[in-house]
Amino acid sequence: MTNLREWSSTQNEPSEQEHITIPQNQIDSMDKKGRFSSYLRSTLMGSSGSFLSKYFEKESLLSLLRKGVVRVLSVGPTPNHIAFILDGNRRFAQSLNLKEGDGHKIGFLSLMSMLKYCYEMGVKYVTIYAFSIDNFKRKPHEVQNLMDLMLEKIGESLEKESIVNNFGIRVHFIGNLMLLNEQVRAAAKKAMAATAKNDKAVLSICVAYTSTDEIVHAIQESYYEKQEETNELNSNDIGVHNGFVEKNPNDIKVTDIERHMYSAFAPDPDVLIRTSGETRLSNFLLWQTTHCHLYSPSVLWPNISFWHLVWGILNYQKVHSYLEKKRKKTF
Ligand SMILES: CC(C)=CCC/C(C)=C/CC/C(C)=C/COP(=O)(O)OP(=O)(O)O
Numbered sequence: 002m003t004n005l006r007e008w009s010s011t012q013n014e015p016s017e018q019e020h021i022t023i024p025q026n027q028i029d030s031m032d033k034k035g036r037f038s039s040y041l042r043s044t045l046m047g048s049s050g051s052f053l054s055k056y057f058e059k060e061s062l063l064s065l066l067r068k069g070v071v072r073v074l075s076v077g078p079t080p081n082h083i084a085f086i087l088d089g090n091r092r093f094a095q096s097l098n099l100k101e102g103d104g105h106k107i108g109f110l111s112l113m114s115m116l117k118y119c120y121e122m123g124v125k126y127v128t129i130y131a132f133s134i135d136n137f138k139r140k141p142h143e144v145q146n147l148m149d150l151m152l153e154k155i156g157e158s159l160e161k162e163s164i165v166n167n168f169g170i171r172v173h174f175i176g177n178l179m180l181l182n183e184q185v186r187a188a189a190k191k192a193m194a195a196t197a198k199n200d201k202a203v204l205s206i207c208v209a210y211t212s213t214d215e216i217v218h219a220i221q222e223s224y225y226e227k228q229e230e231t232n233e234l235n236s237n238d239i240g241v242h243n244g245f246v247e248k249n250p251n252d253i254k255v256t257d258i259e260r261h262m263y264s265a266f267a268p269d270p271d272v273l274i275r276t277s278g279e280t281r282l283s284n285f286l287l288w289q290t291t292h293c294h295l296y297s298p299s300v301l302w303p304n305i306s307f308w309h310l311v312w313g314i315l316n317y318q319k320v321h322s323y324l325e326k327k328r329k330k331t332f
Contacts, residue, residue, distance in 0.1 A: 067121075067307055071121060074122065074311065075123065077314075077321070078321045079122060079123045080314060081124065081126060081271055082124070082125070082128065082270040083128075083272045083274065084130075084274070084293070085112075085275075085276075086130045086285055087108055087129060087130065087131070088275055088277040089276050089300075089302045089303070090105045090303060093107065093303040094107075096301075105146070107303040109150065114307070115305060115310060118307050120201075120202045122310075124202075125202055126268065128205040128267065129204070129206055130283075132208045133207075133209075133211055133283065134176075135211065148181070148182060151188075151208070152185050152188055155188040155191075158172070159191070159192060159195050168201060169200065170196060170199055170201065170203065171197065171198075171200060171202070172199075173264075175207045175215075175263040176209040177214055178190075185208075203266075210285075211284040211285075212286055212287035212288060213284055216287070219262045223260075223261050262289075264289065269293065270290060273286070273295050274297070274305075276298060276300055278298070
């Protein structure tokens with residue numbers, strides 16, 4: 002009998018769903034909790050949308066199927082940390098003639114599904130690239146729309162029935178938060194404080210983030226720390242001793258920089274999934290991805306499905322022992 006992993010090596014990656022048509026009124030009908038009408042949900046799940054009566058039946062069958070697949074996957078190594086670059090939301094909206102900004106609203110729902118699947122699979126850490134420092138260069142109303150969406154969703158994430166509370170997720174906002182407007186910054190801080198005691202899973206949301214900014218910030222922090230320590234040191238303790246130039250014990254080391262990274266609390270990601278077929282890292286987690294498996298399905302972010310995640314993990318499992326060897330060799 003062929004197991005899932007063997008079978009996968011004979012298959013192509015999940016294809017992009019056929020383009021679907023979502024009536025504008027369905028998007029507008031998204032209620033405050035971010036729920037879609039059942040029609041849109043079933044449409045996004047890949048059905049024709051015409052057999053609404055079978056929706057719940059189909060939903061429970063899918064959930065059973067998902068559970069089965071997760072069990073098979075759990076035979077192999079489960080990634081501890083998955084990072085996502087949510088690419089293609091605007092292109093998705095354009096391709097369906099949706100209002101500007103609707104791509105991101107639907108993208109947010111895909112994000113919720115992905116988080117649920119990841120945490121159900123036992124992935125403890127998820128990191129997402131929600132807004133880069135470069136994204137501030139977009140048209141002002143586009144930036145504003147994204148900030149409004151974030152504000153709304155951060156607020157909802159603290160409600161009792163949210164995914165954050167259901168999975169016991171600790172939320173971190175990572176990046177140069179001073180670049181955010183006051184409202185979003187305050188909401189982000191509130192969410193971090195409110196979830197600080199959650200310990201089942203961790204979600205890092207990179208906003209106003211670039212990797213180069215994170216690295217510069219960490220070097221600066223290390224420098225200030227060392228400066229303080231150096232001031233306390235007796236100048237006779239360093240310099241030339243017995244003909245050898247001794248290294249200043251307060252020189253900045255790689256471990257110092259790592260300690261001061263915004264993302265220092267999380268292990269390096271095992272898998273990075275970037276949608277829309279792009280294979281660039283776009284200044285995301287450059288320091289942390291040396292031994293990370295990159296998977297870039299051609300699907301646009303709002304169309305990402307459970308099967309793309311499964312495919313990404315199966316591919317990671319195939320290269321896992323090689324990556325582990327590489328990782329060990331660098332220490
Ligand atoms: C609360 C919260 C975390 C919300 C996040 C919502 C979300 C889906 C954010 C993605 C933002 C973004 C700038 C994606 C990249 O380009 P693009 O997808 O805008 O456009 P593209 O089609 O040009 O790649």
